[in-house]
Amino acid sequence: MDTTLAKLRAHPKSIEIQQYLSDKLSAERLQHVLAVQEMAVDLACVHKADVWQASLAALLHDSAKWMNAKELYNAVRCYEIHLDPIEKVNPSLLHPLIGVQLAIEKFAVTALEVLEAIRNHTTGTPSMGVISQILYVADFAEPARAHRTVDLVRKLAYTDLSSAVHHVARAKIEHLLEKDVMIHPNTLHTYNSTLAYVEN
Numbered sequence: 001m002d003t004t005l006a007k008l009r010a011h012p013k014s015i016e017i018q019q020y021l022s023d024k025l026s027a028e029r030l031q032h033v034l035a036v037q038e039m040a041v042d043l044a045c046v047h048k049a050d051v052w053q054a055s056l057a058a059l060l061h062d063s064a065k066w067m068n069a070k071e072l073y074n075a076v077r078c079y080e081i082h083l084d085p086i087e088k089v090n091p092s093l094l095h096p097l098i099g100v101q102l103a104i105e106k107f108a109v110t111a112l113e114v115l116e117a118i119r120n121h122t123t124g125t126p127s128m129g130v131i132s133q134i135l136y137v138a139d140f141a142e143p144a145r146a147h148r149t150v151d152l153v154r155k156l157a158y159t160d161l162s163s164a165v166h167h168v169a170r171a172k173i174e175h176l177l178e179k180d181v182m183i184h185p186n187t188l189h190t191y192n193s194t195l196a197y198v199e200n
């Protein structure tokens with residue numbers, strides 16, 4: 001294992017989070033989280049971003065994924081989180097919001113870049129910072145992921161992060177259209193705001 005990743009995983013805070021995740025998440029989900037962490041740390045090294053923040057955001061991004069819809073809506077009420085009209089009817093959009101609360105309350109995370117990355121990892125948002133961009137891309141493109149454009153995203157992730165973000169948003173929009181389900185405006189805004197970075 002890469003020494004940077006090994007050192008990050010050996011940090012007491014990482015061990016505490018990994019213990020929580022292995023208690024709460026399925027083996028498959030935990031594997032996904034660790035793969036996202038590995039790719040996020042790699043990307044942070046390449047793009048000279050903060051490797052600790054990238055690692056922390058990746059470790060925590062799906063920390064509320066063990067909750068079912070009822071538990072997620074209960075947690076939303078408990079934390080008094082305001083939901084927009086699409087979040088109100090789409091429980092799959094709630095785990096990032098609860099993940100932020102867990103990061104703050106359970107793991108004492110204060111770095112805004114980390115909290116924003118967790119918050120943005122499903123829909124994206126325009127003008128994402130580098131940690132948000134890295135997590136958004138790594139969550140889509142870790143090695144176990146399969147999508148028609150995943151190889152393109154993996155390649156762009158290391159050379160042109162904004163273009164990679166654009167192709168992730170594009171793939172998500174295509175997927176949601178195929179399923180005939182609602183598209184969150186932030187996904188469309190992410191697509192629009194990164195279009196200028198794509199070479200034609």
Ligand SMILES: [Fe+2]
Pocket residue numbers: 061062095121122
């Ligand atoms: Fe997620």
Ligand SMILES: [Fe+2]
Pocket residue numbers: 032036061062139
């Ligand atoms: Fe994920």
